[in-house]
Amino acid sequence: MSNDDKKETDDLFKEDLGEQQNDKVELKREVTLLGGISVIVGSMIGSGIFISPVGVLKNVGSIGVSLVVWLCCGIIATMGSLxxxxxxxxxxxxxxxxxxxxxxxxxxxxxxxxxxxSIVLKPSAVGIIGLVFGEYLIRPFFSDCDEVPVTAIKMTGACCICLVTFINCHSIKIAQKLQIVFTVAKLGALGIIIIAGMYALGAGFTDNLQNSFKMEFELTTVGTALYQGLWAFDGWNQLNYITEELQNPYVNLPRAIMIGIPFVTAVYILTNMAYYAALVMPELLGSRAVAVTFGTKLLGVMGLIIPIGVAISTFGGVNGYTITAPRIIYTAARNGHTPDLLAMVSVKRLTPTPAILFNSFVAILLTLPNDFDSLVNYFSFAMWMFHGSSAAACLYLRWKRPDAPRPYKVPIFVPVLVVIFAIFLVVYPIVSKPAFEYLYAALFIACGLLFYFPLIHYKIKVPFSGPVTCFLQKVLMVVPTQEKQS
Incomplete structure (x- = not known):
């Protein structure tokens, strides 16, 4: 459609909905400081802390070193977020x-x-957490089975994603309140684990921690251990995806980051100490669901609290990613880098409904053929390429635009270290253990150029895109929005 045709369609559609043509349709600043902290904490504390401890420990072979790895992951996440x-x-x-x-x-x-x-990274994160939600939620119903049916896990995860999608399409305010509630609930579950672990320490279960640095240590697999740990910390940048919906972003963005990430780091280290105090090495290394193994051993009949707590945690993680991830493709669509429909918002709800539906649809597709390990490897490798590029952008803009307003200015060594860490995390897996996932990731990224040049650079129109956009716009009751002014 031409710009004039598109404007005419939008105006007519507003009239059909009883809207005034001079009404301003835009996203609202409804995310408070507490909501922002909940988005960060709730997105970070999803499935990782209940699964990744085993992966970290297997790769380094030492409990003491694994705790150091967790601390390093927290420092990396903090520097990246600053x-x-x-x-x-x-x-x-x-x-x-x-x-x-x-x-x-x-x-x-x-x-x-x-x-x-939009095609892999964010939807795969939603898919991974959805799979963990399904596994933990239905695990108690299959207590007599050695394994939980994979189909049941995937169906439950897909239902979780669909429910969260409906909530986010309906109202960002409700999604924010839900995020706060589930963040408190998941912190309660981790609090039970930490308290039980401290009780175990007080009762004399200190063998693992006393000899924590005397175990065999594998230096060559530290990079893989960092991958597993950083997966648990993923989400440290989530609040930046909804900057235009954050109240007073110049103050609340850095403040939420400085509160949320150190807090999560402390919780993670204490949780790992609790695992190590209560479980012996064979139990730790032989358990995929380490939190459930912990609950069964220490809490007895009350161990059911743990899988329920994990399900709550992962549900909140899915909600956090569904709040933030669609804003990427929504923002890109406003600049003409993705289809026009994805830049539209619901006239009644003021939520980016098409972008949310697209993100969730891809997430459900990604849960069908893949397993956790392959998704984590793909996600971590590709994501750190862009984290490093963004830190490099910070350095470049310092040089190119030194006088630009910077309400918050990080010490220069911080983005430098983030670039160095990102290069290590991208290069290390290729050098240490070449795998098909990494080549596929690089090729997939490069394939984006096949779409960029014809559709974006040369602006070749896709046949029937105009009528299809108009039809979906009427079905979803959405219109274009203006960019939020800060």
Missing amino acids: TYAELGTMIPKSGAEYPYLLEAFGPIPAFLFVWTS
Whole structure:
């Protein structure tokens, strides 16, 4: 459609809905400081802390070193988030990496991020957490079986994603309140684990921690251990995806980051100490659901609390990602980098309904053929390419635009270290253990250029895209929105 035809269609559609043509349809700033902290904490504390401890320990072979790895992951996440805080207050737009890469390096890197994150990275994160939700929720119903049926896990995970999608399409305010409630609930579950672990320490279960650095230590697999740990910390940048819906972002964005991430780091280390105090090495290394093994051994009949707590935690994780991830493709669509429909919001609900539905649809598709390990490897490898690029964007903008307003300014060594860590995390798996996933990730990212040049650069129109967009716009009752002014 031409711009004039598109404007005419939008105006007519507003009239059909009884809207005034001079009404301003835009996303509202409804996310408070508490809501922002809940988005960060609730997104980070999803499935990782209930699964990744085993992966970290298997790779380093030492409990003491594994705790150091967890601390390092917290430091890396903190430095990354502080770098994003500078970028987010300098460029106060939703979408995180997308507007930062667009501002610093131009449309091609920004488009490649949108292409990769919207098709694989963010939907796969939702899919992974949804699978863990399904496994933990239905595990008590299959207590007499050695394994929980895979089909049941995937169906339950898909139902979780669908329910969260409905909530987020209905209201960001309800989704925010739900995130706060589930964040408190998941912290309660982890609090039970920590308290039980401290009780075990007081009762004399200290063998693992006393000899924690005397075990065999595998230096060559530290990078893989960092991957597993950083998966549990993933979500540290989630608030940057909804900057335009955050109240007073210049103050609340860095403040939420500085409160949320150190808090999660402390919770993770204490939770790991609780696992190590209560479980012996064979139990730790032989358990995929380490939190359930912990609950069964220490809590007895009350151990059912743990799988319920994990299900609550992962549900909140799915909700957190569903709040934030669709804003990437929504922001890109406003710049013409994705279909026009994805830049539209519900006239009645003021939520980016098409972008939310697209993200959730892809997430459900990704849960069908894949398992946790392959998704984590793919997710971590590709995501850190863009984390490093965004930190490089921070450095580039410091040089290119030194006088630009920066309400929050991070010490220069922080983004430098983030770039170095990102390079290590991208190069290490290729050098240490080459695998098909990494080649596939690189090829997939490069394939985005096959869409960018004809559709974005040369603006070749896809046949029937105009009528299809108009039809879906009427079905979903959505219209284009204006960019939020800060």
